[in-house]
Amino acid sequence: MSREAYQIPTSQGNAPGAGTTLSRTFDLEGATMNYICGDCGFKFALRRSDTIRCKECGCRILYKERTKRMVQFEAR
Amino acid sequence: MARKSTSTSWDHQYNTLRREDLFRNPPTDHTAYPLLQQAVNPHIESFDAVFTDGGLLTKGLADIGTRVFLDGDDRTPLESRNKLSIRYKSIQLQKSLLPPANKFATKREVLPAECRERHVSYRGKLSATFEYRINDGDPKEFTREIGLLPIMIKSSHCHLRGNSPAQLVARKEESEELGGYFIINGIEKIIRLLLLNRRNFPLAIYRPSFTNRGPAYTPFGIILRSVRPDETSQTNVLHYLNDGNVTFRFSWRKNEYLVPVMMVLKALVETNDREIFEGLVGSPDSKGIQNTFLTDRVELLLRTYKSYGVYTMAQTRAYLGEKFRPVLGVPDTLSNYEVGTEFLRRVVLVHLGNINVTEEQDSDKFRLLLLMIRKLYALVAGDCAVDNPDAVQNQEILLGGFLYGQIIKERLDELISSGLRLGFREYFRRAPSHTFTSDEFRKDFPIKIFQKTNEQVGNALEYFLSTGNLSSPSGLDLQQVSGFTVVAEKLNFLRFISHFRMVHRGSFFAQLKTTTVRKLLPESWGFLCPVHTPDGSPCGLLNHLAHKCKIMTGSVDATTIPQLAAELGVVDTSSAATDESVVVMLNGRILGWCKPSESRRIADTFRYWKVEGSHGIPLELEIGHVPASNGGSYPGIYMSAEPARMVRPTKYLPLEKEDFVGTLEQPYMTIACTEQEVVSGESTHVEFDPTNILSILANMTPFSDFNQSPRNMYQCQMGKQTMGTPATALAHRTDNKMYRLQTGQTPVVRSPLHNAYGFDNFPNGTNAVVAVISYTGYDMDDAMILNKSAHERGFGHGTIYKTKKYTLKEESRSKSTKNIEKLFGFAPGSTVKAWTQTMLDEDGLPPVGRAVQEGDIIFAYHTVSADYSGHLVNRDGVTKYEKYKDSEQAFIEEVRIIGSELGNEPAQTISIKFRVPRSPIIGDKFSSRHGQKGVCSQKWPAIDMPFSESGIQPDIIINPHAFPSRMTIGMFVESLAGKAGALHGLAQDSTPFRFDEENPAADYFGHQLMKAGYNYHGNEPMYSGITGQELAADIYIGVVYYQRLRHMVNDKYQVRTTGPVVATTGQPIKGRKRGGGIRVGEMERDALLAHGTAFLLQDRLLNCSDYTPTWVCRKCGSFLSVQPTVTPFGGKKKVVNTVRCRNCARRLDKISDAEVSKLKGEIWEDGQGNQWVGGEATTKVAVPGALKYLDVELAAMGVKLKYRVDSKDAIRKGRLIQKTPEGVGLNNRRLPALAAA
DSSP states (O other): OOSSSOOOOOSSSSOTTSSSOSEEEOOSSOOOEEEEETTTOOEEEEOTTSBSSOTTTOOSEEEEOBOOSOOOOOOO | OOOOOOOOOOOSSOOHHHHHHHHHSOOSSOOSOHHHHHHHHHHHHHHHHHHSTTOHHHHHHHHHOOEEEEOSOSSSOGGGSOEEEEEEEEEEEOOSBOOTTOOSOSOOBOOHHHHHHHTOOOEEEEEEEEEEEETTOOOEEEEEEEEEEEOOTTSTTSTTTTOOHHHHHHTTSOTTOOOOSEEETTEEEEEOEEEEEOBTOOEEEEOGGGGGGSTTEEEEEEEEEEEOTTSOEEEEEEEEETTSOEEEEEEETTEEEEEEHHHHHHHHSOOOHHHHHHHHHBOTTSGGGGOHHHHHHHHHHHHHHGGGOOOSHHHHHHHHHHHHHHHHTOOTTSOHHHHHHHHHHHHSSGGGOOSSOOHHHHHHHHHHHHHHHHHHHHHHHTSSOOOOTTSGGGEEEEOHHHHHHHHHHHHHHHIIIIIHHHHHHHHHHHOTTOOTTSHHHHHHHHHHHHHHSOOOHHHHHHHHHHHOOOOOSSGGGOSOSSOOEEEOOOSSHHHHHHHHTEEEOOHHHHTOSOOGGGOOOGGGTTTBOSSOOOSSTTTTTEEEBOTTOEEOOSOOOOTTHHHHHHHTTOBSOOBSOTTTOEEEEETTEEEEEEOHHHHHHHHHHHHHHHHHTOTTOOTTOEEEEEOOOSSSSOOEEEEEOOTTOEEEEEEETTTTEEEEEETTTGGGSOEESSGGGOOTTTOOEEOSOGGGGSOHHHHTSTTGGGBOHHHHHHHHHHHTTBOOOOOSOGGGOOOSEEEEETTOBOOSEEOHHHHHTTGGGSOOBEEEEEEEOOOSSTTOTTEEEEEHHHHHTTTTOEEEEEEEEEESSOOOSSOOOOOOOEEESOOTTOEEEHHHHHHSOTTSSOOBTOEEOTTOEEEEEEEOEEOTTSOEEOSSOOOEEEEOOOSSOEEEEEEEEEOOTTSOSBOOEEEEEEEEEEOOOTTOEEEETTSOEEEEEEEEOGGGSOEETTOOOOSEEEOGGGSTTTOBHHHHHHHHHHHHHHHHTOOEEOOTTOOOSSSOHHHHHHHHHHHTTSOTTSEEOEEOTTTOOBOSSOEEEEEEEEEEBSOOGGGTOOOOSSOOBOTTTOOBOOOTTTTOOOOOOHHHHHHHHHHTOHHHHHIIIIIIIIEEEEEEETTTOOSTTEEEOOOTTOTTOOOOOOEEETTTEEEGGGOTTOOGGGOOSOEEEOTTSOEEEEOOOEEEEEEEHHHHHHHHHHHHTTOOOEEOSSGGGOOOSSSOOOOOOTTOOHHHHHSOOOEEO
């Protein structure tokens, strides 16, 4: 699936709040999230306590990628 | 196929395709806008000059020289002590690289873009190589790292040096990255250019404050700012005393010293009184000898010096050495004579000889000192005029790089002298048995002793750049200690580029009450822009360089000059009479003397050769020929080939070639403004273009010659406050606040310089159809009506980007090798509300693209500590949140996770960029390019806007009253030109000084309009949008480039009725940020009073301020004695029912004949259970809270205030009745009662 495509929010996907429970607890290591390297553009997953550097080039700046959640605003 | 070399010539046309191509395919050879780089180059070149081989730093190290230390006790004789001499061999600066401890990164260099994004400083490793010898043994070397030094972008030590635009873009920079600034903690800082006195030139000064030096001192003096080869300076001053004597003053390590000038003269060379006399007056057969004013004083000078009883050079030097030994900090091994020599080397006219001074150099110093004395006497006699130190003629520029080099030099000096001395003292205190020759010392030497000293030269420089404060023991011969650096704000590109062309007079002059320093002087012509200076407090002190003005950053080769001068008839003998001989100087060194009649010929010959490029005379040499005159400036030929001068190109008429003219020579030259103004036989030069006198920004004002001059000044200010395009590499910038115009356009009306400087890459406004009508009344008083449909199509739509750095680490200046105590994300095992989950991603950071309101959560974090195996675990299970505090809605634009430099830490710092949309709303500020600013008052529906016969509606309506008093005819012409340009699809050249009386601009553009079928004058019949009727008058309508200014109501509005108050007074607090009020001050109060608006006045001053209902006792008239009664049955209710006066009441148990039934009034109880009776005359009044506060304050001083609530409570007039009222205590009897009305 291409990165750009919109993903329908599912209850177990990365769209919290869409599920049934109103609150949730987090596991020990934390969830993995994808980040983009600031230098080479490599996309990779990191855990919470992982060191911050690109796995490919060792770059020290990582960007969060744009959310795949539905983003909807009132256009005024 | 090789691409064609990128063209760098530009006209005023749109060049749409060419620009498009440049933007899509950044050139791989060189930039298309070389002018832009030239504007910044003085900064970069001056930085480079410090670190090149044989650069300023190398020269500085030579000046620092060798330091000698002795071991053992101070009391032991010198011969028995060992000597350690140490000196700097070299200083090396590395490029910005990752520390070797980082094993992960493949690319080792740290680029400026990374420093911006990580909010750190761009710096490289600085190391020093020392060479030392012990007791004249073999020299040994060692190298030490002395910190990380901030590096200037695009300097020779920057990775971006020489990069093509394509490479720059690949490195996340602008395609036209200019450099010239430093990156300190992610912020771009530049060192301001400062105006200083011209170097190596004796300035004749009349300064009344000179008399404060002591008795007999007069306001006359000669100042000579002498500059060493390493660009550090030492100012020497000669003072004239009442009796005709002259003292030599200098300042050393912030202390001032005075020496008789004769002593300096005698110390410099082996001389006698006759030689000095003839050196000052002239040979016995010269005219100077007839000047009895001079001869009298020189005689006195020589006679009074006899009292010192030192005659020979050796004696004088030894005398000086003895006196200045403690001041100079020289080693004990030197003899007094040597110290005296050292004094002359370091202090006296240092530009003529500073290192290994030869006898010839000392003789140069001697001769220059004689000239200075001669000029001083001429000044006192009135034979020569004072020089104006505020004129650019007698000034030069302190370049950022040079200042930087001076600070580094001084830090290095500190390190090797006092730093090392402390190190040795500490070492020998611990190990007194060691000597320099012992084996233990040999082992310990560099490492152990340097441990104690502060080697952080890099940190000191970083501190300097980030604060702009100079912490220096010598003061660097400057008049200020702070304000050296400024942030290079990228508000828009015009502002950014202006920072590099900015020249400040010095913050010392900002406090000066007199305005003479701020005056615009004719000497500034062509060097400082007459238009581009802010109004208000920095007016005239903060100037900008004219766009063609160049600052010399290095010396030019003038070695052939002395020989040529001699060949042209310059001789060694002179006379004090300036009509007999005038001086010929080069770089502050006297080459010789010539007849005044010959001086013109010599100067003209040199100039011809210089422009011609023959005889080895460089083009940038300044040949200041001051002709002999009757009481004018001291005549002579003053040549200069040194750096820090301002020069500008003009055309030399005899050769029709470019010549560079300096500030000193310009006032004595005849430079025609235009070709027509050339006077045959008189003019030597002609300007290339009259617009050369304007700064970059002032050149962007179209038709500025049609405007009243202050309007052009306003435009220069507003151009810098415009919401424009700050940069094109927006995604890689992390400025705290950045303004951006979404719909920027290239102006229809612009000058060719607009293209040459590449301002189309950074559009700064929008072309708008502007009608000048008084249409609805909503355009009164500089308001303007915006077409609602224009607004909806995106006219002036802007965005603010705010970047905030959030760190979980404790930020501290000291070593930050702290453990990790917090992590981003939700604490494991903690419950997280679904509502927070919608706001944050799983990693506890906000999703990119989310909208945030005030009070929303932007990230989550929790505490951690290391367990036995070093894993970080959370123990409390509590998740904490950071909130978004701004009141405006914003969107998360970027989230950066910033790793440590070593790449070994989990996320500790993030940087979030917020995007705040700001579409134009009522109250936002706009301006044309003619200082015509206005506030949007309405967004008028398009259907109700007036329309022309061709169906055109204005985007903006402004009021005709904006013009008569402001006289911005340039705006009319722009409107006309813009309209014609838009109709024909042309860009219009708006360079000033292109039209004249015979060929008026209105005619030129009028005909263009006529050709397009429009009215010649730019007027058109228009129809009311509401009724459809034709308007009675034809309306002036055209196309004007409008700027949206950054001042927006959303950042300014301040409203409150109630809100936070000051605790003591109850009045509203100050400050918009905290929800405070706007003060209704004295003058506002007066206005309300005058209008008789009592109700409004009370509302403002009392009801909306510190309105306080208060209980007061009518009987004793006090606020302070009343108290609520406490019923024993009331429970915990806090309702005040009854209030009684404790002062007027009587305590029940204190009444001796307490018979309850006989007492008048109700019995009440206080909080302690005491029963009281009486004190019932209380009532509630409304007073200002401040009044109660005043009452309390006065009571604390023992002053009682008594309030008369009603006229019935008034104290009876007449004789005071001696009867004390019932219940009034002791207090009242002693103090005089004050009746407050």
